Amino acid sequence: MKFRSTQVVALAFFIGFVFMGCASIVSHDSRTTYGHHRSAPAQDTLRQIRPGETTKEWVLQTFGTPTSEKRLDDGAEILRYEYTHTTRNRFHLLFIINIDNSRVVKENLYIEVRDGIVKRYWRD
Numbered sequence: 001m002k003f004r005s006t007q008v009v010a011l012a013f014f015i016g017f018v019f020m021g022c023a024s025i026v027s028h029d030s031r032t033t034y035g036h037h038r039s040a041p042a043q044d045t046l047r048q049i050r051p052g053e054t055t056k057e058w059v060l061q062t063f064g065t066p067t068s069e070k071r072l073d074d075g076a077e078i079l080r081y082e083y084t085h086t087t088r089n090r091f092h093l094l095f096i097i098n099i100d101n102s103r104v105v106k107e108n109l110y111i112e113v114r115d116g117i118v119k120r121y122w123r124d
């Protein structure tokens with residue numbers, strides 16, 4: 001049996017559509033994104049902060065611009081760094097099951113500075 005070129009092309013398109021259809025039956029996607037700042041600093045980086053010694057300048061160079069700054073009545077400043085980590089998972093099976101699950105984790109780093117020197121820091 002001999003095939004003409006148009007039949008071969010038509011068969012190739014048909015097979016391609018079948019495979020594309022099978023590929024869209026099940027799909028899964030997982031993504032992680034970070035908010036305004038990069039990911040939260042590692043514990044090793046935080047250990048480098050030495051209350052009574054570390055300067056505000058070092059903090060700004062290491063962590064960047066804070067999300068917010070608050071000046072207290074006694075002259076101290078509180079630098080707040082907000083870190084947001086979002087993980088999104090999606091799973092689709094045909095058009096019957098669609099699961100879209102997002103998890104958002106927020107973490108704040110607070111650094112108290114007085115006269116240009118770090119007095120204390122904490123996370124929540």
